[in-house]
Amino acid sequence: MPVARVRDQYHHGDLESALIATARKLTKRNGIEHLSLRKVAQEIGVSPSAAYHYFPDRDALMAAVGFSLFEELADYQERELAKITGITAKAAKERYRALGKTYFEWAIKEPHFFNLMFSEHCLVDSNSEQKREDNRAFINLTKCLDELVSTGALEERMRRHSELLSWTVVHGATSLIVSGHLDPENYESILDDLEFALGIRK
Amino acid sequence: MPVARVRDQYHHGDLESALIATARKLTKRNGIEHLSLRKVAQEIGVSPSAAYHYFPDRDALMAAVGFSLFEELADYQERELAKITGITAKAAKERYRALGKTYFEWAIKEPHFFNLMFSEHCLVDSNSEQKREDNRAFINLTKCLDELVSTGALEERMRRHSELLSWTVVHGATSLIVSGHLDPENYESILDDLEFALGIRK
DNA sequence: ACTACTATCTATACATTGTTCAGATAAAAG
DNA sequence: CTTTTATCTGAACAATGTATAGATAGTAGT
Structure with a gap:
């Protein structure tokens, strides 16, 4: 199991953790109300749909955070x-x-x-x-x-x-x-x- | 002469109160997260932009509620x-x-x-x-x-x-x-x- | 009563959002 | 080397907040 450290790889490596961490970061800065799934994905360098392999919806990601x-x-x-x-x-x-x-x-x-x-x-x-x-x-x-x-x-x-x-x-x-x-x-x-x-x- | 039904009038009469009351109703049913300005306007029978004459944005309406x-x-x-x-x-x-x-x-x-x-x-x-x-x-x-x-x-x-x-x-x-x-x-x-x-x- | 004015609301448009789904790509398994 | 599985992309959709220009109705001044 290679740990993917580079962002422009097709497979991220540990996207689930990255999603939570990035959502945490954006929530810290802007609050719940302004947390957008797409911006989280963009920040990581991944497509918006990718998140749906780990969380059924936006609410689930926020709950995880x-x-x-x-x-x-x-x-x-x-x-x-x-x-x-x-x-x-x-x-x-x-x-x-x-x-x-x-x-x-x-x-x-x-x-x-x-x-x-x-x-x-x-x-x-x-x-x-x-x-x-x-x-x-x-x-x-x-x-x-x-x-x-x-x-x-x-x-x-x-x-x-x-x-x-x-x-x-x-x-x-x-x-x-x-x-x-x-x-x-x-x-x-x-x-x-x-x-x-x-x-x-x- | 148009029928004098309140909702068919071009001027609502007391739109500000209606906005708050309707937003209250929808919040009661669905919670803050799912309150949409457009649905509030639709429920009253008014265009979405109408609300902006009484509240600078959605947040202001919610605060009023x-x-x-x-x-x-x-x-x-x-x-x-x-x-x-x-x-x-x-x-x-x-x-x-x-x-x-x-x-x-x-x-x-x-x-x-x-x-x-x-x-x-x-x-x-x-x-x-x-x-x-x-x-x-x-x-x-x-x-x-x-x-x-x-x-x-x-x-x-x-x-x-x-x-x-x-x-x-x-x-x-x-x-x-x-x-x-x-x-x-x-x-x-x-x-x-x-x-x-x-x-x-x- | 006519005109000008103001308050109120509509229509349209735009960028952004959550979400879906078919397909591309890479990794693992055989 | 082929097949299978896990992972991610791309394009699309409807819904949302909001800005702007214009339409409509009530009001004031003459």
Whole structure:
């Protein structure tokens, strides 16, 4: 299996990946609305019809991009979490905070990505591939909360109330800010409010 | 003399409203992605170019639809709030809950509307018309929280932490559920978690 | 009532888009 | 070397957003 590196070959070599990567690039620049299959093909140097051997339609390509972005986000979060070591309450709180901060900053940095991920293109049905990516993010949150409890930063009785609440607050604040309905400078104070309400010690 | 049927007239009479109303109808049925200016015009019985006398482009029409939906939602919320009378703690809690419930049910019932409202088409810049609609919803929340405090259902010290937190949780849960990343049956328990964390008495 | 004016809408045209399908080309299999 | 399969092209189609020039109707001024 020769890897085709030259663009003017008849067979591209790894067109599926190229399509996703290029669609990602154009989405990043122009947003979902202005992503055109033909421009993706043109950018790669391939005919518009070629894409249809890998994706049934434009929506499927966009969904593929969206799902790959969930992986990217989870990777990024895990890298950032790994930077914070220690089993103290302080470290646990930093990790908990980092989990939300990475989510928020990812969205602020690439709003077009965030919009794609939570658009109708990436609508998740119950037992799809994507649910596992959600699980991955959720498991990270679960671990963070467990650490908060075990280090004494979070009371045991608040533990079960914290999971969905944390996820919801972080996503909600991010969504409202990205869509312009809330000022970015409010993000930190909302997280403060959440930690205060959950009784996470300062 | 031509028959006085509204659609056969050269001048429509109130084309701007008709455009918004029809675009609303088609969006409700097919979603943002599949809304076409030409179909809107055809449905009204007018040429495609006619729309350009009222909206600079398709995006502007969609934005107009989106902003009108914010008004609709606020109207609906205020109607539902008005149904719950009394100045007891019980009534205050019901109104607080109703504020979130209407938001959630509105989105579940018409997900295409919700997606439009928080899409890039309705991106709100700081001093726009739309900010006032946000204010209207936020003022309702403010009043509900004040009532919770004055009836003794919410502690004074939690008051200032409750505003953005409540808004964020309700929107976040709704957004995650509409986009398929969270099961609808979780909504109530998330609200329970929030009320528990804020110390709102059962 | 006649004219000039303005607001409103149509007709036509164009580039771009998603998508289909028959066929070309290259790689793999025999 | 032939056959088969995977991969991509080319041309075509209908639909879309949008620009421009012109048609039509209501309105104001005389």
